[in-house]
Every structure is written in structure tokens, then in C-alpha cells.
Amino acid sequence: MRLIQTFFVLFALLFFSACEKVIDIELKGSDPLLVIEGVINNRTDTQSVRITSSVPIGESNRFPGVSGATVTVKDQDGITYAFRERAPGIYSSRRMRGIPGRTYSLSILYNRKSYTAQSRMPSQVTIDSIGFQSTTIFNNSRTSLQLIFRDPPQIKNYYRFVLSVNEVKTSSIFVYSDDFTDGKQVTRDLFDVDVDLKSGDKVAVEMHCIDPVIYRYWFGLDQNRSRGGASVTPANPVSNISNGALGYFSAQTQQTEQLYVPFL
Template identity: 40%
Template sequence: MSIVKKCVLVSLVTGLLLSGCEKVIELKLDNSAPVLVIDGGISDQNENQVVKISRTNNFTEPNKFNGVSGAKVVVTRPNGSTVTYNEVSQGIYQSVKTRGVPGNMYVLNVTLEGKTYTASSTMPGRVVLDSLTFKQFNFFSTKDTYVAVNYNDPAAFQNQYRYILTVKGKIEEDMVSEDRFNNGNSVSDVIYYEVEDLGAGEKLDVEFQCIDRNVYRYFYSLGQNNGRGGPPVAPSNPVSNFNNGALGIFNAYTSSKRSVVIK
């Protein structure tokens, strides 16, 4: 048999195999019991602090906020005084205007259906976001523009940071970094969100948080699951600082905000 005929025969067989693979394979995905998710924090800003409480959805259900009502939500300060959060809408709990103090540890207790979920977080020292600038990079002959956050990292302590980029009221990037290689330096970290599609006059807002180590680990592992900073890893729940099997995070943080306008 000639090489040409062999190639034709292989092509025909391959085509038949591929056409046979067009059958829809039905996977049996077992639903799991809903798990409580608590997402909240306390900042150094005098504002209404917020805690969101929900339950996970089954795999086949729409991915929406499944808010949980009827919880008792209390934050305890270092001096033993407490702040009670009131439910303002389903699953959304809010405090009166209050603020945390850097260096202090805060404890969040959420009691629901006779079970209490507890997490603690220590608010780091405050680092100010100095400015936002644009940086351009050439990738495969294409010029891309990104926003960079600029600040001075203090050398005295280990620091972890969170950058939240908002465009038109929507969070577009939420990432974390540490000062492992930048301790004591002037830092200019790039947020890899392309701004080419935005027009002149569009505003970008960045919230710059100083966070504790456990909170950093949570958001870092969350980013790894989403493929940020490298190939996605096998999906798993980020390590929560809550006990009793709850998912989510309690974050005591300092906050600094800046905006930049595209020209």
C-alpha cells in the first residue's frame, strides 16, 4: 500500500472516530449539602462595616448570592466591648459607623441556628497608596496598558497587600501581594487589567488594603484556583479563618483609595 493511500485510510479512520465522539457524555454530578459562607471585615475607616452571610449553591443551580437571614453578628474589640451588626437586607449585615485600630485583634462571632462560627484577624499597620500610574508593555508586538499601584513598603514588618480595581462600579481585579522581595523598597506593582478598551475620561478606582497573613493566604489561594499568577491548580476551598466548617474570611484591614482617569 502506498504512503498516500495509508494517509487517506488513517484520515478516514480518524474522522470516523471523531464523529463517533460527538455523542454527548452525561456526567453524574452529586449535589452536596449547602455550606455557610461568611465574608466580612472591619477597616480603619469610620464607616458602616459589612458582613455578608450566604450558603453555597448546588452545582446545577445558578451562581447567585444565596443570602441567609436571622444570624446574630457581633464583633468584639480588644477591650472586650462589642459591636452588633444589624441585617439590612437578606444576608447583608451592617454595623453603625465605627473603625478599627491598627495593631489590634478583632473577633467576629456569627451565631445561626444554635451554632457559632468564630474568626479573628489582626489589623496591620497602615501603609498609604501614594499614586496610580499607567504602564505599557509589548507582548507579541501588541502594546498593552495597565494600572500600577505605587507605595513605600516599610522595612520593619512583614507586609501583605490587597488591590481591588473597580471600573464603572464593577470589580474587575482583586489580587494580593507580599513584600517578600520588596521589603523596605519603593514598590510599583502592576494590576494586569487591560485598559485599551476604555475610552478617554473613564475613571479607574483602586482600594489598597493592608491585610494580615491569614487573609493573604485566603485570597492568594482563591487567585490560584482562578488561574492568577500561573496555571490553575486543582480546585479546592481557600483556607478560611473561621471554625466550625464555615467558608469565607474575616478581614481586619487598613484602607487607602486612589483614582486615575484615562486621558
């Protein structure tokens, strides 16, 4: 009996060791894609488009600027603005100001490929007041920026908020739609778990009124970042740029307000 057991153990070890096979997985990098970040706003005469190139997985997150592109923006009346390259990958026009309610078209020609996008600038919604809100989590008190505005009735509105502390933009993505607050007063707390505001900090907020596609872009990007260690493979956020380019082109209104955290 002992001999039979010994034989079985030896047979099992030989069987499983014979089934082992070393598999070398070759991770091939895909061809780089253009990453386009274009914004037209109603607050300044200088508009800009940033063009970079994607990098393979495993490399540093330093995206090289793409030089030599032809960049133009055309308004709905057919007036075309040429964007000059001011720095590697940075293209701008210093004689254009966006107008709410109008549609703008982006055109980029690079390496014999054409990339286009359209965006309509929504009407502006303004911040009524801003202040600070204290929140206690596990006996720790955190201070966050709070803003109040009135959402216009019977109009679909989408918003993005950009938070800066001591002139450094935070990495959090704040987007909002009026699905449940159409025509109502809205209070938004821009709470960032990675930001602990202190007395004397200079805090600024930008309020952007954006179109539906740009809202979906930022919402999708936020969902990918918030997924964390989930097993679902993240996907590229929805882009309004043609020909497989990544990024977005947004015609948006913009309001910036700032204040200092009071000494408590």
C-alpha cells in the same frame, strides 16, 4: 485459515461487547455551607458582614442571602458591636471604626451553630503615587494602572489591591507580599488581560493592608482561578472562620485613589 481468522474476529467482537457496562453516576449534592464575607476597616463608621449559602454544582451562581443570624464583633478591649440585618444576608454596624494594630473577633450564631474568626488589623501603608503604564503584547498596546508605595522595613506586610473601571470592580485578584521588597520602594502594575482601558475611563484602586491568613485566602483563590483546565482538583482557599464555614473575616486598612485615563 480464513475460517480461523473469521472465528477469531467474531470471538473478539463478542468478548468486548460483553465487557461493556453502562454506569450511571449519581451526583449527590452536599449540604449547603455558610459563606461569610466580613470586613472591618479604618475608613468608615459602617462595617459589614455578608452571609450567603453555597449552592450545588450545576446551579446558577446566585448565592441566597442567609437571614436570621446573630452577628457581633468584639474588639480586644471586650467592647461588643451588634450587627443588624439591613437586607437579606447583609449585616452591618454604623457605629464602629477599626483601629490599626488591634485584634477583632467575629461571632455568628445561626441555626444553632456558632462560627467565629479573628483578625488583626495591620498598620497602614499608603500609596505614594499612581499613574498609567503602556504595555505592548503581540503589537497590541494595552494601558494598565501603576502604583508606587514604600514598604516599611523589618515588618512583614501583605497587600491586596482592588481595581475598578467606571465604578465596576474587575474580577482579577491582585495580592502581594514583601518577601523580596522589605523596606523598599515598590512599583506594582495592575494589569488585567480582560480590561482594555480607554481615554476618559474612570479608574479607582483600593489598597488593603491585610493579615497573613487573609493573604493566603486570596492567594489560594487566585491560584484556583488561574489553574484553568489543569487536572488538579481545586481546593477551597484557606479560611479563618471556624466550624466549616467558607469565606473570610478581615480587619484591614484601606486607601482609595482614583483618576481618569488621559486622552492620548
